Amino acid sequence: MLVDTISGKVTTGEEEALDIEIDILFVWPINPCSLGLHPTDLGRIVEAFYASYNRTRNDDNLNSSTGAPGRRKPPRVDRAFLEHVWKWLVRDPDIFVGRNREGNSLSFSEVEKRNSTHDERQHQKFAKVNEQAEIAYRSSGPSSLVPDDSISAPGEMRNQLRLFATEERMWLAVCGHPRDLTKVFDTEFALLSIIASKRSNGILQGDLVRLSRQDKRSVPKRTDSLRDKGYIEKRPVLAKGARTSILTLKKFAVQEKVFLSRGGNGANSDAIAFIDQDLLIRRAFDALRRMKLMTRDDLKETLGLTTRSQWKLLSRIIRKFEAWGFLKRVHAASAMSSKVQQHYSCVKYLKDVTDEDIKRYTSIGHLPANSMDLDAEGEDDDDFLPGSTEEPAPNAGPLQELGRIYPIWSPDRILSNLVFQVVDSMGTKGITLTELKNHLAGPRYSRPLEVFVGRIVENWASSQPHHLRHLSIIRDTAVDKKIAYFRHYSFRNFTELVERGGAYWEGVVFTGKKDKKYHETISSFLSSPATDSFGFPVSMRPTGQYKEGNASMGELMKGFDPGIWVQSTRDPVAYEVDGQDKISHEGPKILRVKNQKKELGAKTQQQEKKRQENPA
DNA sequence: CGTCTAGGGATTCAAGTGCG
DNA sequence: CGCACTTGAATCCCTAGACG
Numbered sequence: 317m318l319v320d321t322i323s324g325k326v327t328t329g330e331e332e333a334l335d336i337e338i339d340i341l342f343v344w345p346i347n348p349c350s351l352g353l354h355p356t357d358l359g360r361i362v363e364a365f366y367a368s369y370n371r372t373r374n375d376d377n378l379n380s381s382t383g384a385p386g387r388r389k390p391p392r393v394d395r396a397f398l399e400h401v402w403k404w405l406v407r408d409p410d411i412f413v414g415r416n417r418e419g420n421s422l423s424f425s426e427v428e429k430r431n432s433t434h435d436e437r438q439h440q441k442f443a444k445v446n447e448q449a450e451i452a453y454r455s456s457g458p459s460s461l462v463p464d465d466s467i468s469a470p471g472e473m474r475n476q477l478r479l480f481a482t483e484e485r486m487w488l489a490v491c492g493h494p495r496d497l498t499k500v501f502d503t504e505f506a507l508l509s510i511i512a513s514k515r516s517n518g519i520l521q522g523d524l525v526r527l528s529r530q531d532k533r534s535v536p537k538r539t540d541s542l543r544d545k546g547y548i549e550k551r552p553v554l555a556k557g558a559r560t561s562i563l564t565l566k567k568f569a570v571q572e573k574v575f576l577s578r579g580g581n582g583a584n585s586d587a588i589a590f591i592d593q594d595l596l597i598r599r600a601f602d603a604l605r606r607m608k609l610m611t612r613d614d615l616k617e618t619l620g621l622t623t624r625s626q627w628k629l630l631s632r633i634i635r636k637f638e639a640w641g642f643l644k645r646v647h648a649a650s651a652m653s654s655k656v657q658q659h660y661s662c663v664k665y666l667k668d669v670t671d672e673d674i675k676r677y678t679s680i681g682h683l684p685a686n687s688m689d690l691d692a693e694g695e696d697d698d699d700f701l702p703g704s705t706e707e708p709a710p711n712a713g714p715l716q717e718l719g720r721i722y723p724i725w726s727p728d729r730i731l732s733n734l735v736f737q738v739v740d741s742m743g744t745k746g747i748t749l750t751e752l753k754n755h756l757a758g759p760r761y762s763r764p765l766e767v768f769v770g771r772i773v774e775n776w777a778s779s780q781p782h783h784l785r786h787l788s789i790i791r792d793t794a795v796d797k798k799i800a801y802f803r804h805y806s807f808r809n810f811t812e813l814v815e816r817g818g819a820y821w822e823g824v825v826f827t828g829k830k831d832k833k834y835h836e837t838i839s840s841f842l843s844s845p846a847t848d849s850f851g852f853p854v855s856m857r858p859t860g861q862y863k864e865g866n867a868s869m870g871e872l873m874k875g876f877d878p879g880i881w882v883q884s885t886r887d888p889v890a891y892e893v894d895g896q897d898k899i900s901h902e903g904p905k906i907l908r909v910k911n912q913k914k915e916l917g918a919k920t921q922q923q924e925k926k927r928q929e930n931p932a
Numbered sequence: 933c934g935t936c937t938a939g940g941g942a943t944t945c946a947a948g949t950g951c952g
Numbered sequence: 953c954g955c956a957c958t959t960g961a962a963t964c965c966c967t968a969g970a971c972g
Contacts, residue, residue, distance in 0.1 A: 501960080522937075536939060537961095554970085561938090 353479040356429050362392045362401060401426045410485035419477035431476045504538050511548055511563045518564035520588060539563055555592040562590060575599055576620060597633055597674050604665040612661045634663055642669050725757040734774060739789050739804050744813045746803035777825040783847060790824050
């Protein structure tokens, strides 16, 4: 919209760039209530825009907005270029130069001349007053399109010509559509305009709270809402040592993201220092997937992590993903020399992470039980810190596994399911009670688990219904150096073991001779249970069902006696029409009316009759 | 271990809306 | 007009994580 009306009026070959430019100018904080934008800042803004021009616009955006193929070379921002921008800017009916458009007819140079009393010191003072005005405007929310003179500014400044944009234009620039409070609430727009003013650098949520002066507990919800509605991009990051988010207007979101930003330097001094954990994990896994086995130093170097806090962060990530089974910390012998048995701390790739896994890590409060567990065991995060020499264990092979078994216990899962998961994952190897304890909840949760497992293995063949037999856990007895101990298997694993001749059913359930009867018993025992198409056993019919489960809704309603329960006006009611049961969702009113005809007292019937005869 | 920051859950309040 | 309900906003209280 903006593009079509304006591009024809610019005579140089740079109209495409200017089309984009005008958007940038409007999202700069100009609004009717503020003191506006000083023309001197125009050059700074245009330059800042072109500094990030290539970062913020990809070819697709360019093509779609201009219809011209290929990437434009950024124009040189000189005096003549600014005059062009100015000429084209002041023609726009939504742009005010001075509160009454008194400067719209002047050229850029003329306006500058008129403002010439305005020296640099005053300019800074002005900027400060303007910022305060901005904050006041944003904290109260945009309320009027009429420029407001209530904000105090030095008289001299008031006489200067400044740029204003209407609120409607700000909406178009920031949201891409006209003002619509059903799409973006006032408070959200206030946040959005601040986020927009930071352009591709984005803004940390904490800074947004401070600038907007909105309640810190409300801002995250609003930014979430803006993200869900597609106006902004919200990246969870670590910044200033805290877990927070970087917010960027969707149209300024950069395509190629970095996981590590060292903050502002040189041309772009407003850039924010942050670490994007999500991307860091992806890059780490990219490297590990490629190399399969990497020393920790190589991994650090590949990722470009240089500070102690960054190494600690990587350590935490490695530990967590090791606990979840995606990688493994190992000591590996040097491949360069077979004589020197030097082992290096390495990370071994096991399997790839999914988005879900990364989300699980980066989301707040990811498995607190596990993190508590890690800390409780007194393991520090210094794996990646220098100076920790790695002594190989005696008789170490080329690859020596490190770490320990991480219990999978979770407060949110049923214990019997966890036990089954561990036992089943061991395959036909089975698992001892001690191993089971270590895998499940750590060695300290000992006696209760022994008792629990003892109960679920006892009478396993008859304690589960046939269709749930595959969830059984079978306890077999093994002997090691004359000492008998228990091994536990899931049903399917034990079945496989029996088929391979490694175990016998009679050892765990059957007694008696292996005659014909024995084989009949075992074949019926091992047969698959009959189930319906939904997997439910066909022979099981719950008892106590009304009409054996074949009643219509009407019959149910009729058969149900509410007794003392008070029905609300919205409860469905049953009634009978021509011997058919019907349901009304219009509430008991219908039922009452129908019953009234039969049951109303004589006096009431008279009144009713009277009322019907004289409706008035 | 204490401090700070971010953020979530629960609750409360005010305004708006639909219905009888 | 009263009532029930919804929605947005504000607030209190609490926890997690980072850091010194």
